[in-house]
Every structure is written in C-alpha cells, then in structure tokens.
Amino acid sequence: MKLIYSRPKSLKKAVFHYCPGCGHSVAHRLICEVIDEMGLQEKTLGIPPPGCSVFAYNYFDVDMAESAHGRGAAVATGVKRAYPEIVVFTYQGDGDLAGIGTAETIHAANRGENITTIFINNAVYGMTGGQMAPTTLCGMKTTTTPYGRDHLLEGHPIKMSEILALLEGVAYIERVAVNSPSNIRKTKKAIAKAFQMQLDKRGFSMVEILSPCPTNWKMSSVQAWKWVDEEMAKVFPLGVFKDVTEKKDAD
Amino acid sequence: MKLIYSRPKSLKKAVFHYCPGCGHSVAHRLICEVIDEMGLQEKTLGIPPPGCSVFAYNYFDVDMAESAHGRGAAVATGVKRAYPEIVVFTYQGDGDLAGIGTAETIHAANRGENITTIFINNAVYGMTGGQMAPTTLCGMKTTTTPYGRDHLLEGHPIKMSEILALLEGVAYIERVAVNSPSNIRKTKKAIAKAFQMQLDKRGFSMVEILSPCPTNWKMSSVQAWKWVDEEMAKVFPLGVFKDVTEKKDAD
Amino acid sequence: MDGNSAIGEAAIRAGCRCYFGYPITPQNELTEYMAMHLSRKKGCAFVQAESELAAINMVYGASLVGARAMTSSSSPGISLKQEGISYLAACELPAVIVNMQRGGPGLGSISAAQSDYFQATRGGGHGDYRTIVLGPSSVQELADLTMRAFELADKYKIPVIILGDGVLGQMMEPVEFKKEAPAELPIRENSLRGATGRPSKIVKTFTSNPSELEEINWSLFRRYTLIKKQETTCETFMVDDARLVVIAFGIAARIAKGAIKTARAEGLKIGLLRPITLWPFPEEQVKEVAKTTGQFLVFEMNMGQMIEDVQLALAGQGEVAFYGRPGGVIPAPSEVARVITRLYYQKGLK
Amino acid sequence: MDGNSAIGEAAIRAGCRCYFGYPITPQNELTEYMAMHLSRKKGCAFVQAESELAAINMVYGASLVGARAMTSSSSPGISLKQEGISYLAACELPAVIVNMQRGGPGLGSISAAQSDYFQATRGGGHGDYRTIVLGPSSVQELADLTMRAFELADKYKIPVIILGDGVLGQMMEPVEFKKEAPAELPIRENSLRGATGRPSKIVKTFTSNPSELEEINWSLFRRYTLIKKQETTCETFMVDDARLVVIAFGIAARIAKGAIKTARAEGLKIGLLRPITLWPFPEEQVKEVAKTTGQFLVFEMNMGQMIEDVQLALAGQGEVAFYGRPGGVIPAPSEVARVITRLYYQKGLK
Amino acid sequence: MLIKTLIAGFGGQGVLSMGLNLAEAAMLEGKNVTYLPAYGAEVRGGTANCTVAISDDEIASPVASSPEFVVAMNQPSAVKFQHHIQSGGLFFLNSSLVEVEILRGDIEIVRVAANKIAEELGSPKAANMVMLGALTRKSGLVELASMIETLKRIMGAKKKLVDVNEKALKTGYDLF
Amino acid sequence: MLIKTLIAGFGGQGVLSMGLNLAEAAMLEGKNVTYLPAYGAEVRGGTANCTVAISDDEIASPVASSPEFVVAMNQPSAVKFQHHIQSGGLFFLNSSLVEVEILRGDIEIVRVAANKIAEELGSPKAANMVMLGALTRKSGLVELASMIETLKRIMGAKKKLVDVNEKALKTGYDLF
Amino acid sequence: MIVRPAEKTPVRSLLIIVSDKQSTAKIVRGAIVISRELCKGCELCISFCPKKVISQSDKLNAAGYLSAVFSDNGQCTGCAICAIVCPEVAIEVYRE
Amino acid sequence: MIVRPAEKTPVRSLLIIVSDKQSTAKIVRGAIVISRELCKGCELCISFCPKKVISQSDKLNAAGYLSAVFSDNGQCTGCAICAIVCPEVAIEVYRE
Ligand SMILES: Cc1ncc(C[n+]2csc(CCOP(=O)(O)OP(=O)(O)O)c2C)c(N)n1
Ligand SMILES: Cc1ncc(C[n+]2csc(CCOP(=O)(O)OP(=O)(O)O)c2C)c(N)n1
Ligand code: SF4
Ligand code: SF4
Ligand code: SF4
Numbered sequence A, B: 001m002k003l004i005y006s007r008p009k010s011l012k013k014a015v016f017h018y019c020p021g022c023g024h025s026v027a028h029r030l031i032c033e034v035i036d037e038m039g040l041q042e043k044t045l046g047i048p049p050p051g052c053s054v055f056a057y058n059y060f061d062v063d064m065a066e067s068a069h070g071r072g073a074a075v076a077t078g079v080k081r082a083y084p085e086i087v088v089f090t091y092q093g094d095g096d097l098a099g100i101g102t103a104e105t106i107h108a109a110n111r112g113e114n115i116t117t118i119f120i121n122n123a124v125y126g127m128t129g130g131q132m133a134p135t136t137l138c139g140m141k142t143t144t145t146p147y148g149r150d151h152l153l154e155g156h157p158i159k160m161s162e163i164l165a166l167l168e169g170v171a172y173i174e175r176v177a178v179n180s181p182s183n184i185r186k187t188k189k190a191i192a193k194a195f196q197m198q199l200d201k202r203g204f205s206m207v208e209i210l211s212p213c214p215t216n217w218k219m220s221s222v223q224a225w226k227w228v229d230e231e232m233a234k235v236f237p238l239g240v241f242k243d244v245t246e247k248k249d250a251d
Numbered sequence C, D: 001m002d003g004n005s006a007i008g009e010a011a012i013r014a015g016c017r018c019y020f021g022y023p024i025t026p027q028n029e030l031t032e033y034m035a036m037h038l039s040r041k042k043g044c045a046f047v048q049a050e051s052e053l054a055a056i057n058m059v060y061g062a063s064l065v066g067a068r069a070m071t072s073s074s075s076p077g078i079s080l081k082q083e084g085i086s087y088l089a090a091c092e093l094p095a096v097i098v099n100m101q102r103g104g105p106g107l108g109s110i111s112a113a114q115s116d117y118f119q120a121t122r123g124g125g126h127g128d129y130r131t132i133v134l135g136p137s138s139v140q141e142l143a144d145l146t147m148r149a150f151e152l153a154d155k156y157k158i159p160v161i162i163l164g165d166g167v168l169g170q171m172m173e174p175v176e177f178k179k180e181a182p183a184e185l186p187i188r189e190n191s192l193r194g195a196t197g198r199p200s201k202i203v204k205t206f207t208s209n210p211s212e213l214e215e216i217n218w219s220l221f222r223r224y225t226l227i228k229k230q231e232t233t234c235e236t237f238m239v240d241d242a243r244l245v246v247i248a249f250g251i252a253a254r255i256a257k258g259a260i261k262t263a264r265a266e267g268l269k270i271g272l273l274r275p276i277t278l279w280p281f282p283e284e285q286v287k288e289v290a291k292t293t294g295q296f297l298v299f300e301m302n303m304g305q306m307i308e309d310v311q312l313a314l315a316g317q318g319e320v321a322f323y324g325r326p327g328g329v330i331p332a333p334s335e336v337a338r339v340i341t342r343l344y345y346q347k348g349l350k
Numbered sequence E, F: 001m002l003i004k005t006l007i008a009g010f011g012g013q014g015v016l017s018m019g020l021n022l023a024e025a026a027m028l029e030g031k032n033v034t035y036l037p038a039y040g041a042e043v044r045g046g047t048a049n050c051t052v053a054i055s056d057d058e059i060a061s062p063v064a065s066s067p068e069f070v071v072a073m074n075q076p077s078a079v080k081f082q083h084h085i086q087s088g089g090l091f092f093l094n095s096s097l098v099e100v101e102i103l104r105g106d107i108e109i110v111r112v113a114a115n116k117i118a119e120e121l122g123s124p125k126a127a128n129m130v131m132l133g134a135l136t137r138k139s140g141l142v143e144l145a146s147m148i149e150t151l152k153r154i155m156g157a158k159k160k161l162v163d164v165n166e167k168a169l170k171t172g173y174d175l176f
Numbered sequence G, H: 001m002i003v004r005p006a007e008k009t010p011v012r013s014l015l016i017i018v019s020d021k022q023s024t025a026k027i028v029r030g031a032i033v034i035s036r037e038l039c040k041g042c043e044l045c046i047s048f049c050p051k052k053v054i055s056q057s058d059k060l061n062a063a064g065y066l067s068a069v070f071s072d073n074g075q076c077t078g079c080a081i082c083a084i085v086c087p088e089v090a091i092e093v094y095r096e
C-alpha cells in the first residue's frame, strides 16, 4: 500500500494548540500543502497575527514574524516593497483584518500590494475569549453581545471580500470554507491561486476562509462545521469575488 | 428692493482663512444655510478635522469641538451615544476620512451610527501642503507624487461613497460638487437630506463633496472649478449611492 | 468578584453610563461586564469599538457632551490610545482609562506586569501633560479607586488612569461597594450639548499662535500643582521604626507587604511605603520617611521605572536599591523576603 | 538646504532605501524629499502610508527583511507610532524614526517644541524598552546624526529616534555630507529573506511563559548598558571655569549658546552642556561638570522634562533651576540671556 | 496561616468551578480569600487551572509558586504541576485519567478515581465534585457544610443539579 | 555681527524667493546664514513670510523676534510686523500697496513703490526684485554683485527671466 | 479647553466685516453689493454671472486682492448666481 | 528577537509526534493510521467517513481526549476524506 496522505513537509511536527475541530488547524495544513506543492518553503515569509493563531510560527516551517494586531497588511507591504523577491503572506483573523486592521487592509489592497492574505473568518474574537467580531452574525450571542448582536446597535456583519473586490488594486478574492471535504479542497485551490497571483505580480490576493470555532460558538465540532453551511455561508456567500485572470464579459 | 441673499445666521462674521476659490468656504456656507433653515443652530455639535478646515470652529456659530486626525466618526459616535438628542456632524477631508480615518468611518457607518458626515474630497492633502490623498487622480502630480500618481505603485483613487454604500447601516450617501451654481444647489439639498436622516434616526448619512483646491492643484479658481467637472467627476461620478427612503425596485 | 468586574460595577455606581472598549487580555471581563450592564439599558452606551484608537476617541466624544465615560485596555492597546489621551488632557476633558498591564514590550505576555509606569506617569503621548494615575493593589481598592477616579476626573477636568495589572483584574476577592448607583446620569457643566440659551462654544487646542498654546500649558500645570498638593496619597506600613523601607506599588506592594511581615517576624525592622497616586507621586511622604531611614529598596515588576521618582524625591538622601522582575513574572512573597533580608544584612542593619 | 531635506539626503547616503511616511507639518519636506528620490528608483521603496500606524509597521516589515528603513512624523503622529516602536524594540529590529516635534498636547501648534522628550527617552510605548534618542541642534548635525542613527540602529539592533523640532526641519543652513551614497543596498544578516540553506527563523515576542519574556527583557537591558557605556555623547562649551552651567538640547541649546556668548561678553562665567544622545543621557558628564560647578540652569522648550535626567544624574549635588517655554514658543537668545544673568546674580555668583 | 491550592485539568472538567466553590466556601467561613484563574493563551487547547489562596491574614499574592495542595484532574496537569507542589504538600490525582508515575517522595499522594466514581454515581460530569469532596476532607480547608451551602448558592434554583453535585461531593468526602 | 531680516507679504508676491536670494547671496560671501520660512496654517489664505539671519559668528536662533530689517510687501504685513522691528531698524514698505500709517518714531521707514516701478519696467511680477534691490542698497547686507550672481544661479538657464529680474533688482538698488 | 469664541478667536478671524458696501445706485430688477474687503478676487462671480455685469477692480484691497466690482448697468437680474458661487459670502443680492 | 525554533519553541509544541501508529492489519483497498496522541477526539473523521469505519475510543489519551479509532473491516476505500477533514493532521491514508 502506498502512503497517499500524510503531513506536509512545511508543517512542523508539533501538536496544534488549537481547540478540537478548529478551522485554523485545517487552514494551516492547506497553506503548507500549497507551499510544498509550489516549492515555496525556502522563499516564503509568513506574518501571523495576535489571535488564536498567534503561535502559527510554531507550525509553519518557513520564516515567520509576529505582527501587531491588525497591521499584517502594513507589515507585508514593508516586507514586499523592501524585498520583492520574497513570497509573503499574512494570516489574519476577522477581528484583526476586519476590525482593528480595516484601514491597513483596505489601503494595501487598494495600492495593489503584491501580497497574499489568508483571512480566517470565524465570526468571533477567538483568542480573547469569544467577543463579538465585525463578522459576528446578527442575533449571535458572544461575551460582548450577551443579548445577541443587534444590528441596530452593533451593525450588520461586515463583508470584507465584497468591499475589497471593489478596489482596483485587487487581483483575486475568493471566499471559501473549511467545513467539508469539498470545501476544504476548494480552499486549497483558492490558496494556491492566491499565491500564484503573487508570483505573477498581479497585485493583492486574499482568500477569506469561513472557519469553525466550536469553543466560542459553544457547539460540538460536528455541529460547528455544519453551522458554517447552514448559517454563516448564508450571510457570507462562498465564491469568487474578483479574479483579474478571468475573462470578463464586459471587457 | 428686497435683500434676497445674504450671509446665513449661523455663519460667524469672520473672514475665511481659506485660499481664494476654495470649496471649503462654499461648503461651510451651505451647511450654515441648512442649519438655519432646519432650525438646528441651538442643538448642533460640529466636529471639524485637522486639515485646511481645522479652524472651521471660527466660522460655524454652533458648538464645535476639535478632533484628532481621522477620528471624527469615532468622536461623533461617542457624542451621539452619550447624548442622542444632539445633532452631530463631522466635517472631514479626504486625507482624514479616506486615509487615516478609514477604519473609524467604515465601522461607524456599518454600525449605522446616527450621525452625519460632510466629506470634502479635494483629491489632495490641502493643509499639509499638497501631498497625495487616497483620492488623488492617477497621473496627478502632488508633492509626494512628483512624477504623477502611478496606480501600479500608489493605487487608484479610492471611492468612499461606493464602498460605504455597500454597508447595511448606511441610510444615505450622495456625491455632489461645489463647482457651479447648479451643483452648489444640489449640494445644499444633499446636506439637508443628510441632516434629515439623522433627525429621523435612519442611520449613517454622508455627503461627499468634490471640492476645488486651486492652490494645490496649481490652477486659477475658475480653472479649478471647471476641472472638477472635466476630470474629477469622471473618476468620482456624482449621484446618490444609497438612500433608504427611496422606493427601491428590487424590494 | 473578579477585579475587572469590580471596576465595572464601581464605575456604574460612580455614574459612568458610557463605556467604549476593545477586547484584550487580561481585561476582557471588564468589557464584558459593561456589555452586560450598559449595552441594552436606556440612557446607557456600550460600544465595542473597532480598535483602541476608536474607543478612546469615542470617550472623547462622550466626554464632550458631559457624560462620565470610560475605556479600558492592556499595554499594547494603551499605546494606541496615547494620541487620544493627549487630546483629552489638552482639551481638559475628564475620562477614566483603565490599563490592566501585561508583560511587554511588543506583543509580550498576558501575565501581570507594571512596565507601563513611565508611559502613564509622564504622559506617553506627545506634549506636556499629565494624567492622574492611581495604583490599586487589591480588588477592593480597584473598586474604591475607580469611584475616586471619576470624581477626580470631573473635579480637575483631567483624564485619570487606573494602572492595574493582569493579576488584579483576574483575581477574585470579596469586595464591598460603598455607594449605590445614582438614579440620574450626572451631566457636567460646560458640556457641548448645543448652544441653547448661550453663545456657541468651542473645544480645541489647535492654534497658529504658540503663545496661546503656551498659556494652555501653563494653565494645565497650575492645575497639576493643585492636584499635587491636594490629592497625593500613599499608604505606609511599619515605617516608624524601620531601618529599611521598601517602596512598591500595586500588586508588587502587596507582595512586598507579605514579605515584610515575614521579615518582621524574624525581627528585621522593615517598612513599606506604597504610593497610591502614582502621579502625583508622594514625594513629600518619601522625603518624610527618609528623615528616619537611610535605606530603601524599590521593588517593581519591571526593569526600574518608579525608582526614578523615588530618586528624584530623595535627591541624593539615603541609598536606593532596586529589585525588578519584568515581562510578566510575578515573584512570590518569599522570594521578595529573601531579597529584602539579604539587603538588610548586606547593609549591616543587623 | 532645509533641515528636513538634509535628513533625507543623509539617510539615502547612509544606505536607507526604504521610507514610509505620512504627511504632517513640520516635517513634510522630508517625506517629499524621499518621494522625489526613492519613489521611482529601482531597489528603492517609498510609500505614503494611509496613517502613521501603517507607516511604522511598514518600517517593521522592511526591517524584517534586512533593509535600512526610516519613517518620520511630528508629535501627534509619533504618539500613534508608540505601539509599533515597542514592537521594533522588542523584536530587536533596527529602524530610524524622526520626530520633528511641534507644540502640544493635543493638536497643539505647528511651531517648534521639545515636549516629546519623556516619550522618546522613556519608551512612550508599553513595556520596558529604550530607544537611542539623538538631539541635533543644527542642519549639519541633522545630517550627521541621521547617518549615525542608521549605524547605531544596525549595530545594536535598536530603533533610533531623531528628536528634532519644527524649526530645525524648516530652516536652511549650509550643510556638507560626509559620505557618498553607497551603490549597493546593505542587507543585514539574520534577516528573514526565506529559509534557503538554513532552518526557518522566527521573529516574535509573544510567549505564554513570562520567564522567557523576562529573559528577553534582561537581554535588551544588557545591550542598553553597553550602549550607555559606548555611545553617550555630549558637547560642552566653556564649562571649565563656569560658575553656572546651562544644560539644554537641540534648538534650545543653540539658543542658549548664543545667550551664553552674550553673558560671557559681560564677564559672566557661564558654560553650556548639551546632551547629543538624549538616551543614553550623559550622566557621567553632568556629574563631572558638577565637580567644579554648583549651579545649573536647565532650559527646555517644554514644561520640564530633561530636567529629571539632570536631577537624577546630580543626585542632590548642586542646585538646579529651570526655564521652560512650552507650546511652540521659541524664546530669543536675548531673553534666555536675561534669565541666565538674573539667575547668576541671584545666586550671588558675581 | 496562608494556604494555597492549585486545581488543574482540561476544559470541560469543571476545574474553575471547583476553585470557585472552594473560594466562596472559605469566604463564607470568614476567611481572607483570593481566587485566580489562569487566562489567555494558557487556556487555548483545552487546559485550565486556578489558584485559591485562603488565609486568616491579608493575602500577599494570589499566585502560587509552591502551593500546599495541588489537584490534577488529567495527565498533562499531573506532569506539569508535580514539581510545583510544596514539600510536605498533598497531591490529589484523578487516577481515572492520570497514569503518570510521581517521582517525588516528599509529598503525599491522594489518588481519587473521580471519573470512575462519578460514573458509578450515574453522573459522569460530577467527577470534579467527587474530587472536591476528597479535597475538602483531606485538606481540612473548609467544612463540608460550607461547601454544600456554597454549591447551593452558586447553582441556585436548579435543584436537580444541586442534588447530583451534593451527592458527588459527599461521596468524595466520605472516601477518606 | 548678527543681522536678521524678515520679509512678509502675500503669496504670489515672491516673498520666499526674496529671502532665499538674500540668504544664498550671503552664503556666497562666506557668512553664516539661516533661512526660515513660515509654514503651515500661517500660510493658508495667502500670506507668507520668512526670516534670514546673517552673521559672522554661529547663529543662535533662526527666529527673529525683533529683526533689524523688515520688508512688508502688502498692507496686512505692514500692520502685523511694524511692532516687531528693532528700535533703530529699517522698515521697507511697498508703498504701492501699503497705505497704513506707521506710528513708531524709532525706526527708519523706506518707502518703495515696488509694484508701480515694476509695472513701469514692463514686468509687474518683478516687484519683489525692485524691493530686494532697495533692501540690498539700504541694508548693506550683501553686495549687489552677489545678489545678481545668486539670481543667476537660482534661475539658471532662463536667460530672459534673469534679465528681467536683474533689471528690476538694479532699478531698486539705484533708487537710493 | 473651552473657549468662548467671543473671547479668544484667533486674530485672523477677528477682522469683523465692516460694511464697506458700495452704494446700490440705480435699481432696475436686481442688484448686488460686493464687500470689497471680504472679496478675494477669485473671479468666480465674474465668470459665472450670466449678464457679465461683474468685473475685476484694478486696485488691490487691504488684503492684497483685486476685488470684484459690480458694474451696475441695469442688466442684473438678481439671479443670485454670483452669490451662490462666491466662496467668501462677499455678495448680497437684492431684487425688486 | 530571532529564535531558531529548534532552540526555543515553547514547551507545548515540543511534544514531538511519536509514532504510536496502530498496526495497519488486513488491507483491502485502503487503510488509515490514526495517531492516538495527535487526535483530539473532534469526531469529524467519524462523521465524514462515507464508510463509517471510524469510531471513538472509550479510553482517553494522554491529553485527555477520546481519540478516534479505525475499525479496519475492509470497507475503507482510502478516499482520504477523513484525513482531509482531520484538523490535527492525525490521519495518514494508504491505498493499494
Ligand atoms: C493592540 C491590540 N489590541 C488588542 C489585542 C488583543 N487581541 C489579541 S488577538 C485579538 C483578536 C482575536 O480575534 P481574531 O482576529 O478574530 O482572531 P481569532 O482569535 O478569532 O482567530 C485581540 C483583540 C492585541 N493583542 N493588541
Ligand atoms: C495624527 C496626525 N497625523 C497627521 C496630521 C497632519 N495633518 C493635518 S491635516 C492633514 C490632512 C489634510 O488633508 P485632508 O484631510 O484631505 O484635508 P484638506 O486639508 O485637504 O481639507 C494631515 C495629514 C495630524 N494633524 N495628525
Ligand atoms: S477558540 Fe475557536 S478559533 Fe480559537 S483555537 Fe479554539 S476553536 Fe479555534
Ligand atoms: S489649500 Fe486648497 S483646500 Fe486648503 S484652503 Fe487652500 S484651496 Fe482650500
Ligand atoms: S445677481 Fe445674477 S445677474 Fe446680477 S450680478 Fe449676480 S449673477 Fe450677475
């Protein structure tokens, strides 16, 4: 029998600190698979955020550097402008990218920075204990919306992929999910495509990944994975929001 | 003969510090006219920004408070949440609102804060001496784009009205211009409508005003006013981007 | 009750109806307490801001219209608030800002630390200004000083920083609240609620005339002098006959007190001076103690910050030793006792 | 050449190829100079960031991959960079940060001031860290110290702050550059340019183990001790026979020098000590001078900040008077001369 | 007398409520008490611990570098905390889940098959209460009655839950 | 000897280039020189001013609280700066635009109808140079030759422009 | 810092508008009054006036601008376009 | 601070994966190996396996989780769905 599936090379042999059923772990593995398949392990620099994935550098076997909360896109801008030969990716949570880092993300995208962003949308501030994120669904109870998010007071969940797709500097935006075998496969493809955009110097690329957080959603892993389809994807529809390599009708 | 046009009551009797032909002066006057006509002089608080309009409090005869650069929307949020009876407006430049204040603006809008924003888009950092703004047109020479803005390096001008119109908390967004009698009249109507939205508690309202800056555009006033139509409005089309009070076809 | 929640409850009882915050460990319980109690109540405001920057500017806004407003964060988040704090101080707007310090610099650790002392006491933002800084050392004191903070803020039109630390925020201890929550929201005079029946008002600092700004500076500092005179507080413990006095604040003072008790039990004459107001620093009290004691040990959970204030107060009188543990390390009382004892013998006090 | 442009030219000659900035008066000429010279040249990077926050984090990114990177701003903008500076310091990343101070606090004035001394020298961000702080007092020195800043930053893996002021940035004076711009961009060892032929590397500060962070703190401070020993510099002027020594930095020192010349002309024995490195502060030099002089006047364009360092250095030796003008007021040399003269007579030195 | 107790396990085991219960019971008895949960990254991936300090005097520090009593509800906690415990202290091990060999001879080891006993009682979730009962008895920190009263206070109206937990608590108490 | 000159007017009048010209001419003559333009909000709405300090010695401060020479190219500047000027100093007024009455008796007033003269010369934009010429003569700060050489340096290739300005400069110089 | 504008408005804005109105001579349908001292000579009124009854003065005002002058030749309709575009609010419009 | 991971990785991650693979007994078309110590018992593989050949152990692993167990009854197709969904990368898949 042949070994047909095992741990990717660029994923260090360490036990994840994530909770059982957490989407971060899956996203990590997929990125590593892409890095391996594209042969990027020796020329990649990853920028993880404060957030549950703060320890991502313990898993990715590529150069990695911590960033201040929300500033991943700015850090990556500095990296790439100073040394364009590197392949740089930021890894950011929804609090990080859609909350405190809104301006940095939008402007890096607008400038068309040639960087890749992996955006983990788990509708919650995971690391800090389950507070409302900008992407929390209406009605969802979190530690800072104990009565459920009320759009009249806290607003509707913000849709970063849709917003960023408006910007001309953006090369590629897709929203995927890591909650089923087929979605996971699509996620991997999207990640590969995003890195390819960077290699081809097309501009800003981002993959938004809907990612289960069983702990803060207070669900079992299996429930949480289902909930992504049943609730989250209704508010955050999956799909490609921008792809400059696609033939456009209206061109 | 009857006096049919004179200085509005809520505009203090002071000489503007603005350059000849500057759009800020016109915008100030229009806001004052609206405040007078709607009877808001005694219940309004205005939040001017750092920027050419930093001294706006010397002109508006309503309560006024300085804000830190870019934070107008956050300040207004604090104001309105603490004292909903006030009518609050922010007055912000394009560097202020679309640059450093991107996150505050987007999130206040997304939360549907019941505030009004007057957004002066003059495609340049006026106060600091004519640097590139996020809204500077491609090819335009500024002190920080001495070779002309190149979208490959500096990105395309960012369109805040279009972005904000995506957000569900937004009640009303219109882009107008103060560069001709008819546009000025439309601007006044838009400002009145924006304030009305706030009085009706409909959520976030913003009027984006394309505003000539003869000094930094290095044009005569007359040229600058023409340039708004000829160049700027092509990139920043005038019109209503969102209006929750309008009957929608697709409802 | 945990320390963070105790702050929340005390704030509400002090008439705080507006809270603007952003999550960060180890102070989330405070944000969550405020969400629970203010987010759906009429006349109250709770906003989870998009960032610390937004939060401090929301506080600025609420303070403009006369509300008792508060924000809280921990070290990195407090760094982001520095510009806003400078504006609040410059515009003479009251506000209460809680810093539940964690280990730094950088992202650091989430354990308790005291390494933002300089930032808090010397105006970490730009320009000449001060904020009142309070250094609680128990959950009860967190509650009491929170109430005091709101009063001081209003009285002197100044931002007040509560400089706590991770452990204080997390730990639970019994706490008594000395006051009922007021029924009515107090509205500060002179607030910008619209120019009804009075000329319109301006709150600003910007000027093209430096002399005008200089006058603002002088007027701020006249107020600071008054605060120094009227509000400086500290606790002393067994200093009267002490041959060595430990100076420490917050959780470190509490640890030091335990250590001193151990040492006293062994007959060592050691006392404690604990500044409660970190700014204004109890200079006079330190000088007073220096009249009878020649040896000092400053103990801080950082690399040595308050020690400068001690040295400035002493101006060469007496000898000052330092024991510091940075990065979030919380030494045990027994460890501090060893340090004290060693110093005591080294200096030939026994 | 104006001071701001001189910094730009000096930086480029020092091998700086990456500049990230955001407009603010009075330092725009620097940003504009960099736009002119770096924005379209191969191998160079100029980004006008969306904010000061973004700019300092871009510097962090460029420094990660080993580039000599720089940012500049003025007081309120520098407040916004505090978190980023704390990260740079914690991660041991070199960077040069220019603060052309203006009057504060708040939005303040755009006139020259020196009121960010505390913020710069005591780590205005969170956590225990220091940055080297240089205090130039002429356009020539702006250029020289900029070059030195890049060298120090790389040598000690530390952010270096150039603490200038509005007037220095705006004024024109002749300036000579002592070095040609290097042809090749220097790449720092140990930078994160991909794990080719070596194990992958991590740059980080976060830890769940405070002891690990404590070790980082200690290692930073060991370096700081070294810097103190090796890099402290100051200028003295006619201190040998002086009965009163003025201590001032930057533009204030320059004004003071003029005043001292006037006073000397009238036979008053007055000298000047001008710290060039503000951190590390020339403690030893101050102590040295105190051996022969008992009277000091600290003159700052703020409410009194560096005076604490002077007092700490003197530890009670000698008497220290203070003259301060905050908010952007720039006193004339004649005014300072009057202050000095008055003090001289008051103290019975003549 | 100041006594510190550290209780560790993985999430879901009710480790924090054990500590809270102990702390409140001691308060009820008029003692000085601090309760300090571990927080933040420490608790990602399912581990949790808390420290309870009980004293007649003011408590200097809520942190326990060398607690008198340590309760390890799972294997990783047993490994991690065995060296923290004070010489002469008591080490409570949930022998249902802990297999590790304890190498120290200067401490007393108290093995409680908490999960097994709880299952036998028909309430597998009450393993923490079984252990808490054992801790109450062996440590003598507080009276059983105070524990039960606190339990009732905390769980309030949910009578059935109180009953189940009270039973588990008593069973643990009666083990020794 | 340290001498400070302040030149003020409204934008477009070439106030800053007057200062620059003076500063560079003095540098050419080997003097210590600082040049400080007013900046920021000061220059919104069209006013501008700059200070040139010239000295044989190091210059202590580039700021002029009481300059020896003040040039006011327009009315508001004349009003604003008349009280700054040092006792015994010279006050250059562009009498084409300045009507204000000067109340001080301790300074010398030099009236130059700069705009009128420039117009007569056929180059209305060169009013600043007319004034600069007058300043050069009356102040004795630098040689006319240095001024002309600097002018050529700054304006470089644009021969026609240089000629026009040189003529204006000389005309101003020859007024006294 | 709360400043009552009356007490502390910066110098520049203290230039309270003095009525230096030009006389409103012969009136047909409309007329305007331009404040000579408020006017900054931007020429926008001149450019936009449909009747071309505004021109530029050849004399600088105190602030140094060539202000606009109303040439009251009876053509003015009082349409107020000049006032609408005037950034300085320097124009008052009268109509019969 | 630049740390070579080999020197300083935090304790938690030093738990290097030991091969505690269960033996890969009778092989028909596919088989999987679940690392008992990596598994966190999330049950996702169990839930997604189309052949339902994975179940939960009744014994806790060292970390305190009820790990997944492969019931090798010859049904496994080696489709790797279990491995794709496994967040812990705890599953290796073999196919003929
Ligand atoms: C300036 C600053 N503010 C706040 C924090 C605290 N903090 C750490 S991670 C985080 C957000 C976590 O949420 P998210 O980005 O959604 O990531 P997740 O944990 O959900 O993956 C916050 C607020 C910080 N480290 N720095
Ligand atoms: C934190 C901070 N950064 C920078 C500045 C300097 N600054 C003042 S106004 C301004 C921007 C002006 O541009 P814009 O907002 O477009 O207004 P305009 O002057 O064009 O009306 C800047 C960068 C500041 N005051 N504060
Ligand atoms: S809290 Fe949520 S996002 Fe964080 S590790 Fe646990 S499951 Fe994953
Ligand atoms: S610089 Fe531009 S925006 Fe500013 S006052 Fe002048 S014309 Fe108006
Ligand atoms: S009112 Fe109309 S016609 Fe009369 S001057 Fe003005 S623009 Fe011209």
Ligand code: SF4
Pocket (backbone or CB within 6 Å): G034, G038, G039, G040, G041, G042, G043, G044, G045, G046, G067, G068, G082, G085, G086, G087, G088, G089, G090, G091
């Ligand atoms: S529009 Fe107003 S400011 Fe401009 S020229 Fe006419 S009157 Fe003067």
Ligand code: SF4
Pocket (backbone or CB within 6 Å): H030, H031, H032, H048, H049, H050, H051, H052, H053, H054, H075, H076, H077, H078, H079, H080, H081, H082, H083, H093
């Ligand atoms: S490989 Fe496919 S059939 Fe085999 S265990 Fe995994 S999911 Fe089930």
Ligand code: SF4
Pocket (backbone or CB within 6 Å): H034, H038, H039, H040, H041, H042, H043, H044, H045, H046, H067, H068, H082, H085, H086, H087, H088, H089, H090, H091
């Ligand atoms: S999916 Fe992985 S972690 Fe989850 S139960 Fe299966 S083997 Fe274990």
Ligand SMILES: [Mg+2]
Pocket (backbone or CB within 6 Å): A093, A094, A095, A120, A121, A122, A123, A124, A125, A126, A133
């Ligand atoms: Mg998240």
Ligand SMILES: [Mg+2]
Pocket (backbone or CB within 6 Å): B093, B094, B095, B120, B121, B122, B123, B124, B125, B126, B133
């Ligand atoms: Mg602008």
